Amino acid sequence: MNRALITGVGITSAIGQGKERFARALFGGEHAFAYMEREGRRKGSLTFVGAEIRELANATRIGERVRRRTSFCGLVALATVEEAWNDAGLDAVAPERIGLIVGGSNLQQREVVNATEAYASHPVHVSPYYSISLWDTDLCGLCTEAFPVRGMTYSLGGASASGQLAVMQAARAVESGELDACIALGALTDLSYLEFQALRNIGAMGTDRYADDPSLACRPFDRMRDGFIYGESCGAVVVEGSESAGMRRARSYGSIRGYATATAGNRNPNPDEQCEIAVIRRALKASGLSPAEVDYVSPHGSGSVIGDTTELNAVVACELSHAFINSTKSLTGHGLASAGAVEVIATLLQMEAGRLHPSRNLTSPEMPSLNWVGEGAINQRVRNALCLSYGFGGINTALCVQHEGL
Amino acid sequence: MDRETVWVEVKKNIAEVLPSVNVDEIKPGDRLVELGANSVDRVEIITLTLEGLNLHVRAHELAGVENIGGLVELLHQKALE
Numbered sequence: 337m338n339r340a341l342i343t344g345v346g347i348t349s350a351i352g353q354g355k356e357r358f359a360r361a362l363f364g365g366e367h368a369f370a371y372m373e374r375e376g377r378r379k380g381s382l383t384f385v386g387a388e389i390r391e392l393a394n395a396t397r398i399g400e401r402v403r404r405r406t407s408f409c410g411l412v413a414l415a416t417v418e419e420a421w422n423d424a425g426l427d428a429v430a431p432e433r434i435g436l437i438v439g440g441s442n443l444q445q446r447e448v449v450n451a452t453e454a455y456a457s458h459p460v461h462v463s464p465y466y467s468i469s470l471w472d473t474d475l476c477g478l479c480t481e482a483f484p485v486r487g488m489t490y491s492l493g494g495a496s497a498s499g500q501l502a503v504m505q506a507a508r509a510v511e512s513g514e515l516d517a518c519i520a521l522g523a524l525t526d527l528s529y530l531e532f533q534a535l536r537n538i539g540a541m542g543t544d545r546y547a548d549d550p551s552l553a554c555r556p557f558d559r560m561r562d563g564f565i566y567g568e569s570c571g572a573v574v575v576e577g578s579e580s581a582g583m584r585r586a587r588s589y590g591s592i593r594g595y596a597t598a599t600a601g602n603r604n605p606n607p608d609e610q611c612e613i614a615v616i617r618r619a620l621k622a623s624g625l626s627p628a629e630v631d632y633v634s635p636h637g638s639g640s641v642i643g644d645t646t647e648l649n650a651v652v653a654c655e656l657s658h659a660f661i662n663s664t665k666s667l668t669g670h671g672l673a674s675a676g677a678v679e680v681i682a683t684l685l686q687m688e689a690g691r692l693h694p695s696r697n698l699t700s701p702e703m704p705s706l707n708w709v710g711e712g713a714i715n716q717r718v719r720n721a722l723c724l725s726y727g728f729g730g731i732n733t734a735l736c737v738q739h740e741g742l
Numbered sequence: 743m744d745r746e747t748v749w750v751e752v753k754k755n756i757a758e759v760l761p762s763v764n765v766d767e768i769k770p771g772d773r774l775v776e777l778g779a780n781s782v783d784r785v786e787i788i789t790l791t792l793e794g795l796n797l798h799v800r801a802h803e804l805a806g807v808e809n810i811g812g813l814v815e816l817l818h819q820k821a822l823e
Binding site for chain 2 (some may be wrong): 462463464
């Protein structure tokens with residue numbers, strides 16, 4: 337059977353661009369939370385705490401002409417895919433055997449709001465490029481124009497589970513032999529003040545409780561949390577079949593042992609413990625792993641008041657209390673569509689380093705008896721990791737990654 | 743609005759959309775496609791110019807435009823209407 341290996345990664349986040357810089361930021365417990373400044377993220381006195389990418393090093397494969405007509409979301413995707421492409425050495429794989437799955441939908445709402453405000457009084461002058469960039473598939477077109485991907489490409493929506501769903505679909509494509517390699521992109525979700533306010537109003541996003549000190553606002557699993565805090569990020573994972581990777585002797589970060597999805601059957605964003613238990617059990621079964629063999633859990637943990645508690649209840653019910661657990665979102669913020677891919681990358685980088693990164697603001701954890709990595713990174717080898725993602729629409733996903741080097 | 747104002751606006755937007763083009767060398771007989779503009783770039787240049795001059799032209803009115811000089815002429819006529 338063709339196993340799904342991960343032979344390349346690319347990462348752009350508010351705490352660093354590129355895997356080396358990102359890993360340093362993770363292990364150092366860095367953050368970039370502040371009042372967001374990007375155009376379209378403020379409205380009068382209305383402001384939001386989040387983490388923004390300060391400086392983007394653009395992909396070298398695109399020129400000024402493409403840069404000018406490409407949205408921020410697109411530029412971040414190009415830069416991130418370029419890192420993953422080079423990391424995996426995909427120039428050695430036949431273009432028609434490579435695919436790209438863009439995880440995420442409604443990715444560029446900030447551009448929509450900005451265009452609406454700019455052209456409300458004279459819509460006849462709206463840029464023709466807006467007719468291209470409004471589709472999530474613009475990222476498919478941009479990236480496959482810059483990189484020789486000629487197998488298949490499409491976008492795939494699963495709200496905050498999109499990134500992990502993209503990794504799963506990429507795994508399916510290489511396991512079945514449809515492709516030799518497939519890039520799974522967890523795309524940057526670029527939201528405006530309007531979406532942030534709506535997410536705050538529904539109780540998902542954090543309030544202004546920590547207005548005086550934005551660095552305290554993002555605190556998944558801490559008893560004083562009050563919702564997720566947004567953070568810009570984008571992750572690209574190159575999933576490659578073991579035959580292709582073996583033939584060209586590509587290095588592998590790890591293998592995707594198994595994965596599962598489960599559906600809560602619920603339109604509202606409240607979590608469903610039974611569904612979360614079901615998805616973990618299905619993923620472990622698909623991976624041929626017992627709970628005892630899982631060394632580390634990379635939780636969804638958005639910082640939601642009910643969601644975090646529900647998730648920990650599911651982890652305990654699945655007999656995973658022994659596993660180490662931390663919060664990548666406490667450092668990066670919640671990237672929404674990108675989160676699942678970014679957290680798979682964070683997991684692989686931790687496995688590679690034999691270290692687990694700290695969790696910020698975990699002053700008083702829910703379920704203190706769990707194996708939390710709180711303040712300060714720890715040295716810990718991990719062979720099997722379980723990554724969890726949950727998205728609006730009742731979409732629950734779980735994926736097991738195994739380190740190849742142990 | 744005189745013809746020169748339209749010329750300046752068109753050249754400014756060609757420079758914006760096609761950074762590698764030396765706009766000082768553009769002649770009325772040149773065509774945008776020859777300068778390297780793809781189909782969306784051409785509409786982008788025209789839309790930016792219409793916005794800059796606060797004009798509106800219907801898409802079918804552009805159908806007969808052969809070159810940059812023709813575009814300037816059409817927009818100049820529109821400005822006079």
